Amino acid sequence: MNGSGEGAHGVGRWLREAAITGGIAFLLFAPITGVTLSGYTLEGHWQRPLWLAVWVAVGRFLWSWFRARPRPSPALSRLSGAFSLWLDDHRTHLILILLLGAMILPWFIGKYWLNVAILAWIYVLLALGLNIVVGLAGLLDLGFVAFYAVGAYGYALGHQYLGLSFWAALPFGALLAACFGVMLGFPVLRMHGDYLAIVTLGFGEIIRLVINNWMSFTGGPNGVRAPFPSLFGIDFGRRAAPGHVTFHEYFNLPYSNEYRDIFFYFLLLIVVSGMVFLVRRLRRMPLGRNWEALREDEIACRALGIQPVTVKLSAFGLGAMTGGLGGVFFAASQGFVNPTSFTFMESAHILAIVILGGMGSTGGVIAAAVLLTVLPEALRDFAEYRGLLFGCAMVLMMVWRPKGLMGMRRARFRRSGVA
Amino acid sequence: MSFHIFVQQVVNGLVLGSVYGLIAVGYTMVYGIIGMINFAHGDVYMIAAYLTAIFLAALTLLGVQSPPVIILLVLLLTIAVTALYGWSVERIAYRPLRHSTRLAPLISAIGMSLILQNYVRLSQGGRTQGTPTFLDGSVRLFEQGPDQFVQITHAQILIVVMAVLGMGVLWYLMQATAMGRACRAVQQDRIMASLLGVDGDRVISLVFVLGASMAAVAGTLVTFNYGSFDFFIGFVTGIKAFTAAVLGGIGSLPGAMLGGLVLGLSESIFSGLVNTDYKDVFAFSLLVLVLIFRPSGLLGRPEVEKV
Numbered sequence: 001m002n003g004s005g006e007g008a009h010g011v012g013r014w015l016r017e018a019a020i021t022g023g024i025a026f027l028l029f030a031p032i033t034g035v036t037l038s039g040y041t042l043e044g045h046w047q048r049p050l051w052l053a054v055w056v057a058v059g060r061f062l063w064s065w066f067r068a069r070p071r072p073s074p075a076l077s078r079l080s081g082a083f084s085l086w087l088d089d090h091r092t093h094l095i096l097i098l099l100l101g102a103m104i105l106p107w108f109i110g111k112y113w114l115n116v117a118i119l120a121w122i123y124v125l126l127a128l129g130l131n132i133v134v135g136l137a138g139l140l141d142l143g144f145v146a147f148y149a150v151g152a153y154g155y156a157l158g159h160q161y162l163g164l165s166f167w168a169a170l171p172f173g174a175l176l177a178a179c180f181g182v183m184l185g186f187p188v189l190r191m192h193g194d195y196l197a198i199v200t201l202g203f204g205e206i207i208r209l210v211i212n213n214w215m216s217f218t219g220g221p222n223g224v225r226a227p228f229p230s231l232f233g234i235d236f237g238r239r240a241a242p243g244h245v246t247f248h249e250y251f252n253l254p255y256s257n258e259y260r261d262i263f264f265y266f267l268l269l270i271v272v273s274g275m276v277f278l279v280r281r282l283r284r285m286p287l288g289r290n291w292e293a294l295r296e297d298e299i300a301c302r303a304l305g306i307q308p309v310t311v312k313l314s315a316f317g318l319g320a321m322t323g324g325l326g327g328v329f330f331a332a333s334q335g336f337v338n339p340t341s342f343t344f345m346e347s348a349h350i351l352a353i354v355i356l357g358g359m360g361s362t363g364g365v366i367a368a369a370v371l372l373t374v375l376p377e378a379l380r381d382f383a384e385y386r387g388l389l390f391g392c393a394m395v396l397m398m399v400w401r402p403k404g405l406m407g408m409r410r411a412r413f414r415r416s417g418v419a
Numbered sequence: 420m421s422f423h424i425f426v427q428q429v430v431n432g433l434v435l436g437s438v439y440g441l442i443a444v445g446y447t448m449v450y451g452i453i454g455m456i457n458f459a460h461g462d463v464y465m466i467a468a469y470l471t472a473i474f475l476a477a478l479t480l481l482g483v484q485s486p487p488v489i490i491l492l493v494l495l496l497t498i499a500v501t502a503l504y505g506w507s508v509e510r511i512a513y514r515p516l517r518h519s520t521r522l523a524p525l526i527s528a529i530g531m532s533l534i535l536q537n538y539v540r541l542s543q544g545g546r547t548q549g550t551p552t553f554l555d556g557s558v559r560l561f562e563q564g565p566d567q568f569v570q571i572t573h574a575q576i577l578i579v580v581m582a583v584l585g586m587g588v589l590w591y592l593m594q595a596t597a598m599g600r601a602c603r604a605v606q607q608d609r610i611m612a613s614l615l616g617v618d619g620d621r622v623i624s625l626v627f628v629l630g631a632s633m634a635a636v637a638g639t640l641v642t643f644n645y646g647s648f649d650f651f652i653g654f655v656t657g658i659k660a661f662t663a664a665v666l667g668g669i670g671s672l673p674g675a676m677l678g679g680l681v682l683g684l685s686e687s688i689f690s691g692l693v694n695t696d697y698k699d700v701f702a703f704s705l706l707v708l709v710l711i712f713r714p715s716g717l718l719g720r721p722e723v724e725k726v
Binding site for chain 2: 024027028031032033035036037040041042048134138140142187188191194195197198199201202203205206209210213344348351355359384385387388390391392393394395397398399
């Protein structure tokens, strides 16, 4: 649009465009931000739309200026290429160092941050599950929270009605969620891609509404209790139930409820590591390659004899299973579940993690999950703007970097040093 | 269910269906022309509800008293600003992605929906808002006793009349003007239309403006009728209107209206027969079932994928 090096003419044009953009922005912002409804009358805040419009105009001007600059020199891209090669060579070391860091972490942070870290790992687990569906298989699932809810309620209700322990609920919740995923996926995956998004969105809401309204079975908005796991029959409470022994008595330690959080942290770390390993392996197997091939071109895949429904179903089922697993962990860590934890906002949160991390990239998704969980805790004021920032991030990422901040890297062939 | 309750539910269903139909138009036109689900459309409707309340309060403060003048002014102002919102959404979130992957515009649309919801929540507060209802007359039919009647409020009559009028204007625009011809041409074949001198980007912008205007009509009328709303109403109403669009056959204008009426009626009768707690579950299940068994809808044509 803007020719490069036009000098004064270019600047004048940018200024005009910025003024028009600012004017439109003012018209948009004036009624909604300029006045607030209070009762049946209005309160004026006229400075708000003015400032917003000025910022939009400035932003537009800077953007025009930025676009007209000469492209960055190839040195930068060469540098990033060299960095990614270095990363390839030292990948195993890096993973080991990070894993070691994650293992010693619980002894250096307090109780509060330990709980944040547990939540972060749960989100890593969920994001890894959604990443298989959205990132690898290219199926936009907007109701991922449904499987999360099935897992969480599978454990809580399984405990209440069947007396399931956490260890039994882990496979039970995961399988239940996978069944739901396959049941929903089987008819739906034959359809057009966009319809899948809206059907999963509807399904997520159905599950939440049923949980919320089926008072006699799920307790409705009051929720259900979900007990903490035990370690080989050893409880983590202050006092043991009759016939049981508590952790601090067994090991002759003074009582502290930090043990149970550390135990839970390591349990999650093991499961997440297993998941990362599984995804890494799957991506190199024919199944994983089929997922990515289907994402790129379904018609070509059909021509090559790949069964789209079976392949998609495996991704969808695996994603749902991971979601269910995350749900069981969530229920156990909170000790209690109710329907407010499973709104659409939760699905959007997990989706934002996958998109920011770069669809398909395991490392990026883990980094994004940790960042997006820790950041709102660290900056309390920021929490209110969370939804707004997630939305902006989604739009900006799609416009600017559809491949994610870190992007997905494929295994590649390299010339060996000898040849 | 007695006769009176049944007829009352049918009346309510027709009113609800007209609203769904008006919003469904926005989904169906956008899907027909660029093949994407505009998730932010429900939130554009929500913004229209807020704008209505704000303009209504502003006009009352300015001392405008006559109901017809208020209705007309609020409607026109709301349509103007909401159309601008529809245009901006397309310009910011969808136009840069015209040649991107299939998934990108969908994700961008979800992002836009979150932005609009939180933007309204942050500037207007999260609580449920209300407007005074000033159209409170009603007509009673089949009156046979103290509790034996069917009541139709003036606001409900206004909704149905305006929905029919709005659809009529839209139908005229699409069928009888050069602008509508350009829209239909781009819908059939965007590349061919551009070779024949139709500016595709302008037509797409126009479709977003028209869709947002219809959502604005719906938002204004619903606010006049119910008088209460919050920043989250666009979500559920949006999914239901999309259900209506799919039910009628996505891409078809009469289909959107028909789908809206069918959905509104069945939802309303379901509420009367079974219970109201599960009426959203019913609507969403209908969406899933329609997509599974008849994805081309009542009036749509099956989609053929070409290489």
